[in-house]
Each structure stands twice: as structure tokens, then as C-alpha cells.
Amino acid sequence: MKGVLLVNLGSPDSTKVEDVKKYLDEFLMDERVIDVPWILRAFIVKGIILRTRPKKSAEAYRKIWWDEGSPLIVLSRRLREKVEELVSVPVALAMRYGNPSLEAGLKELYDKGVTEVLLIPLYPQFAMATTETILVLAEKLRKKLFPDMRFTTLPAFYNHPDYIRVLSVSIQETLQNKDWEHLLFSYHGVPERHIRKSDITKSHCKIDGQCCNTPSPAHQFCYRHQCYETTKQVAAYLGLKEGMYSTSFQSRLGKDPWLQPFTDKTVAGLAENGTKKMAIVTPAFVSDCLETLEEIGMEAREDFLEKGGDEFHVVPCINDRDDWVKVLARWMDEWAKEEELLATN
Template sequence: MKGALLINLGSPDSPTPKDVKPYLDEFLMDKYVIDVPYLLRALLVRGIILRKRPEESAHAYAKIWWKEGSPLIVLSERMHKKVQPLSNVPVALAMRYGSMTIEKGLQELSDQGVTEVLLFPLYPQYAMASTLTILVLAEEIRKKKFPHMKFSDVPAFFNKPDYIKNVADSIKKHLRDFDYDQLVFSYHGIPERHVRKTDKTKSHKKFVTNEMCCEVGTPEAEFCYRTHCYETTRLVVEQLGIPKDKYCVTFQSRLAGDKWLEPYTDVEIDNMPKRGIKKIAVVTPAFVTDCLETLEEIAMRAKEDFEANGGEEFLAIPCLNDDDEWCETVSNWINDWAK
């Protein structure tokens, strides 16, 4: 029997330092997130970051927390509830980090008699800190707990026509009554070395700002997060007919001490008013579900900074979340696989 497991990032159980600390520990101690030797990672995370970050992050989570709980969890559950009735096989929901574990999700499917599972990482663009870590952990759990199961997975869907249409339709709907100077495509940032590490061809030597580093369809582009981001943008603006001078690509959420993908979202947005760009809309296509990075970092913090620097109007475009068309797309992909 076949079944599917939708897998998102995860969330602490509450916006308190007590719950945020173990969540951050699990997240940051992941060797695919901070990819340095274990002892150095432990020193950095447990010796430095976790001394202050839990309280800071808890404050940020508290700003976006809903009565029902974490927005990412609530929205993911709403999506799951819409996808299941449209799917021809059992569908479960899990998170890479936190209490809604992948093991629990697989157990839920196993209890329904599922032996063949479609792993569905809810990340459009491939990255070792998102897609890869999900697939690796799921396989480790399968070997230990569910050896009778067989896995398939949904590849990065950054350029799939249905996904592109969903993003384009969402942007079009939210921009209908907003006269913008610039549409910012803000993707989650990753260290440049992550792109090089996932490139089996070892062809990534230098990145040129605002230019795609690989040709889509080539071996070097298969796991290139940066190329995936630029291609998603190209396809969306092509469908919407947005001129080149009306949009840009940026990367957010970097950590200090490393060279991360550029240009940086906060730097670009802060400088826009000085260049006469006073009305902007920001879309975050690396996320299919609104979360801390979209609701607090973009919709709150980036908006405040933009206005403080002379910006006049700021629109944060929501993620696809539980949009009916997006849920239909997800269920269609599951059904196509299950045939």
C-alpha cells in the first residue's frame, strides 16, 4: 500500500526560551545546517549561540504566535487537511525538527498499512540544509524502525509548471491593488560552500551577483540552490510579464562569520529608498508556508527598517500556505506518483 509524508521545517512547542532552546539545539546541531566537525559545531552552538539566542528567538516567535499555536504548524496542518481528501492514498504530516517528528509521521502511515512512502519535502529549491537533511534522516529512521518500507521522494519542484503558476497567481492576486516600484524575491540564504558541497561536478568556483551560475538542465544545476532560486524567479516574472527593472532577487537569514549568497535582503531593502524606490512588495518563494522567516523577519522587521529608511509602502506577500490551488497541486503530484 502506498502513502505520502509531507515534511516541513518544524517549530518549537511554545514561544518560550524553555521550548525554543531544545528546538534550536536540534536545528543548529544538524550537520547539514552548520556543516563543521561535531566538536566545533557543539562549541559554537552550545557554547556560544544557545547562551543568548533562545531568549532572542523566543521574543521573535512571541511576536508572530497565534492562539492556535505556531503559524507554520497551524498552516501546515490546514494544508494537510485539504490535501488528504484530494489524494488517493493516505497522507501524513511531519516536521524535520521539533515534536512532530518524521518517525511519528512514518508510524502513522505504517499503522494504516502503508509500505511504500513518497517523501515530500516542502521545499521548492534543493539545499543540503533543507531537502537533503530530511531525506538522510528519513532513511536513517527507515533502517532502524521501518525496514519493511520503501521510499521515493519528490525532487525539487522549483521549475514545475504547476508550482510556478501557483506562485504567479498568488503574486498577481496580492499585487492587484498595489502600485509597486520593486518586487523583491527574497529567498532563504545559505552559505556559498553549501552550493559547492552539493555540486557533484565541482564546477562552482565563483558567483556573480544577479547572474545565474548554472544552466538549468545541466548536471551542475541539479542540486544548485542558487540556480533554482533564479530559475523560479525567471519563470514567475515571465508568466506575469514583469519587466527586468521592476524586480530583484535577494537572500535572507544569514549567520555571521561565513560568506553567504548575495545580495542580502536586509541590505538591499534598506538601501532602496535612497534610490527612489519607495513602494515595494516582497515575496518569499523558498517557503511554501509562512513561518518566523517570513512573518517576523520580512513582514515585521524588514518593513520597519524599510520605512525607517524613507520607504513609504511595504507589502509582504503571503506564502502559498493552504491555498486551494496549491493543495490541489500537491495532491495531484501525490496521485500521479501513486498510479
């Protein structure tokens, strides 16, 4: 029997400091998020970050928390429920960190008799700190608890025509009655070393302004290339001209080199250089979350207005849009039919 597991990042169980601390501990102690030896990672996370950050993060979560709970969890559940209505196979939801856990999601499918699972990491672009860590943990759980299961993984869909269309239409609909001069595509940042570690050629990714535009097998797992390609294809779909849009990266941590340009500096720079009306979209996120609602919708907006801007328009994530639901359902059905054909041959 076939089934689908949607996997998103995760969220604390509540805005209580102890719940936020527990979530951050699990998240930041992941060796693919802070990729340094365990001793050093434990010193950084448990000895430094978890002493102060949980309280600050809890305050940020309180600003965006909904009556139903964490926006990311609520939106992910809505997506799962809508998709399951359109497909003939069971669909479960899991989070890489927090609840519902990846183990719980797999068990839900297992208890329904599912032995063939389509894993769908809800990240358009591949990164070792997102897609890769999901697949590694899923395989670990499969070997330990669900040895009869077989996994298929939906590839990164950063350039899939269906995704590009849904994202582009969402931008059009949000901005159709608004004046704007510049559209910023803001992606979650990662350390530059993550790009080099994901380079399967071990030589292509130099982050020099040229490598992302030079065809290479490395692009299959290059987060930076995939972000810029998403921007490029959406800009083409919308007919945007050079100068009307740009790409940046948000949410850096620590002092190591991270992907640039930085979103906060880009937003401030646009305002300081005379842009009065800007729009911003966050295509690395399928579901609205702390990074989109608070960091962009509140902090970036405030910075832009303080630096002289007049209007700051935020494009919501594609969340549980009906056109996105239909796309996901079609991908699931295509996989299920393909598996059936393979089984009969």
C-alpha cells in the same frame, strides 16, 4: 499500501525560552545546517549561540504566534487536511525538527499498513540544509525502524509549471489593487560553501554570476541556480520587465560568506535610492513562518519605512491555498497511479 509524508522545517513547541532552546539545539546541531566538525559545532551552538539566542528568538516567536500555535505548524496541518480530502491514500505530516517528528510521521503511516511512501519535502528548491537533511534522516529511520518501507522522493519543484503558476497567481492576487514599483524575491540564505558541496560535478559552481546561467548537471542540486530560476520563470509568467524585480537572500548566520545580495541591505538600498512602494515575496518557503512573518513582515517593513519608503506589501506564502492543494493532490495521485502500473507490469 501507499501513503504520503509531507515534511516541513519545524517549530518550537511553544514560545517559552526552554522550548525555543531545545528546538534551536536540534536544528543548529544538524551537521547539514552548520557543517563543521562536531566539536566545533558543539562549541558554536552550545557554547555561544544557545547562551543568548533562545531568549531573543522566543521574543520574536511571541510576535507571530497564533492562538492555535506556531503558524508554520498550523498552516502545515491545514495543508495536510485539505490534501488528504482529495486523494485516496493516507497523508501524514512531519517536521524535520521539533514535533510532529519525522519518526512519528513515518510511524503514523506504518501503523496504517503503508509500505510505499512518497516523501514530499515542502521546499521548492533543493538545499543540503533542507531537502537533503530530511532524506538522510528518513533513510536512517527506515533502516532502523521501518525496513519494509520503500521511499520515493518528490524532486525539487522550483521550476515546475504548476508551482510557478500557483506562486505567480498568488502574487497577482495580493498586488492587484496595490501600487508598487519593485518586487523583491527574497530566498532563505545559505553559506556559499553549501553550494560548492552540493555540486555533483565538483567544478561547475563558482558563484561568479555566470555558472547559474550555464547549463550543467550541477543545477539539479544547486540552490542558488534554482532560486534564480524560480524568479526568472515567475517574472516571465507575470510579464515583469528588467528593473521591476530582483532577487536577494535573507537570514544569514556567522561570518562565513553567504549568498548575496542580502535582503536587509537590498530593502534599505531600494528605499534610499528612491523606491517608495515595494512588494516582497518569499518563494523558498511554502508556509509562512518566523522568517516570513517577523523577519520580512515586521523587521524589513520597518527598515524600509525608516529609510524613506512609503508602502511595503508582503505576499503571503502559498500556505494552504486551494490551487496549491489541488496541485499537490494531483502530484500524489499521479505517483500512486504510476506505482500501480509498475506493480502490475
